[in-house]
Amino acid sequence: MAEEKSYSEKTSAGDTSIGFDYQHYYFLYRILNLGTGQSVGFEIKDDVHTELKADFNILYQLKHTVQTNAAGTPIALTELDSDLWKTLYNWSQVISDKVDGREELAAQRLFVSKTEFHLVSNKSLSKTNTFLKLLVEFQESGNFEMLDMHLKDLSDKTENADIEKYISSVNCLEESVRKDFLHHVRLELEVDDIISRVKNSIREKIIGPEKIDAVFERLDSRIRSENFLTIKNGSALIISFEEFSKRYGKIFEDSRNKKLVAHRFQSILPDDIFSQRFIKRLIEIGALSIADSERAIDYTRQKIRLSTNLERWVQEGNVVGDEVEDFHNEVFNRWDNEFYGLFDKCTSMSEVIDSAFDLLRMLRRERFRLGDTELDTQLSNGELYYLSDIGRIGWHRDWADND
Template sequence: MTGKPHTEKTSAAGTIAGFDYQYYYFLYKLLTLKKGETIGFELLDDVHTQLDNDHLVLIQIKHTIQRKVDGTTANLTELDPDLWKTLHNWSAVIKDRNDGREHPAEQKAFVEKTSFVLATNKSFSSTNDFLSNLSKFQDKTLKFENIKKYLIGLRGSAESEETQKYIDSVINLDEPVLKEFLNSIKSDLKVDQIIEKCKTALEEKDVNPKSIDSLFNQLDSVVRQDIFLNFSNSKKLIYTFEERALKFRRYFAIANNPELKIQKFDGGLPNSIEEQIFIKQLLDIEDIDLSEQEIIQNYTRYRLMLESNLSKWVEEGQLTSEEIKVFEDEIFRQWETEYRSSYRRKDNPDEYIDIAHKILKAMRDKELSISGQKLLSDMSHGGLYSLSNKPKIGWLKNWEETYK
């Protein structure tokens, strides 16, 4: 049996990867945009930038999921369909009469203030004579007559009629226009790990290293939503440097000021406040009694303040759920050490309340921190009350039998 199954033939994996690659290349260019520049997505080209000297950069983006035997991406070949389709598209843009470029003089003027960039994850190959000859022509070591002769010969060696047509569209440009065009073509090859390039761009902006991943995820989400909303409403997607700065400024400010902002808890308290498990535990070891309603309410607020802040920090991307787990695990380990050592060789139930008090006091005296930031005592105590309310920790020797 040979060939691929039908399901593999119809898989959209390559198309999806190609679109995402184009999007992340755009995001990378957006993050590295300079003052006075603008950038657009799927407007004048896959991506385009307008520089502050009124110079236009048109970027065609091509992606491949094909790999060589050594696992690296496939090469950009001399007759690569991606290469010649791109050059054909640009030739059509240059000659676009609907954009006021019917005559060679208008076409030459357009090319003189435009750069044409092919960006791809494909690799450079020393056997790609087109790129080699193009480089020589741009370095003035190869005459125009020779590179045009090479292009004509390349057209003759192309087996695909479509590729022949694409090469023809380039060769048939008016000679002064073709000279300018060949001088204006650039390639951005082997652009792999594009997401990491975006994160490196953030790092180069002196973003706190601990905040880079969360900042990237936030900006990624914001830009994707912009694309969806603009395209859904048939609007153009263009960012100026100033618009990008305004939209992203707050996210960068949060990333560069990683200190967690603690908010007091102003919400309501549970109806049956004495029925909370952590309150029952404190009542049973006589740390409080039912007449001390104000203290019971305060302890409840400490718990709810801790839990509400943790929830807010995760929602806002200031903490991850993994960091919260590390925080809770650290409380558990400290409690476990106190609990095991305090009850070691203690078998007299009459001593258990006093021992429980000592464990609770020892834990209340500890300075707890989360993600390297020390917590105030009410938040630290709130951490104890939260875990004993779940309940993951307790004070009496038989706490698990009683409260779980």
């Protein structure tokens, strides 16, 4: 017996959230598989749709479930599944939409002849789903009679009023329209690990395996944020092959050269930001206030971004360990050259503080290099904070005595 859920669990936003993510990543997957002259839209003609060159549309309805069977895999799409029939109902309404000028049969036939209807779900196919079995047989043999009879029987079989309404809507389509419509229905089931599909599509763009994650992260972040702004501004979200190549092509170009591509991620911050050694060193010279937690968090993220990228570049084989050591040593030597003798002429503590702050400010302007790659300002500053945090460099004349 399935475990009964609490009211809070039933009303949780988790199921809805993963459904939105599922749509987003399928949209990204379809973009990556565009051809010249084609385009993909998001929540315009359907959840996702593709426009092909020959005035042909593919409509995609996305249905994701978090429900699992005894084996722990997503449940099957049953014959009277609400996801199945609500999807077919939605399409039947689109086909006969008066507002879009499809009240007449000729317009409905024309629309169906130039459209494919894809139900995409992580659910599996039920062996007892007679309707889908007959649907496949009809599409292969052209024998519509058995499928049509079964469709009418299903309306009487269900005790669910909503599903009965959905089935009746399909039955209400004129027979020739209904026949052509069902002939153009496609099922994409067991589409569960959609992110892997996206990454495979990136790999097929001649991207090396070690660069796939970096390309995915940049592409996902850019498209997700730009999509949000597009929808927020009330604009239609549709991307053509040409527009995608123009707007995002550089992401792929960057991954094909020898330059390192920085990974983007959400940093896990320490519980006590101000207990970090490098933060204490900044406070000592007035470069940071104990009250400025926002700036302390920003500096911490820069340090973590640097150290995490170094680890991942080594793991991915983009750099080797001795290159990282040489990098740390080079930055240390540049600090040491400036630090040595800096405080010899200081006669007061205020002069010491001023000199220390000038040293920090000067090195923050530097853009350090790792191999053939010049690191950006955040990564370069992150290296300074990293070396300070491990106790290798400092700013105050007496920083080592304060550890």
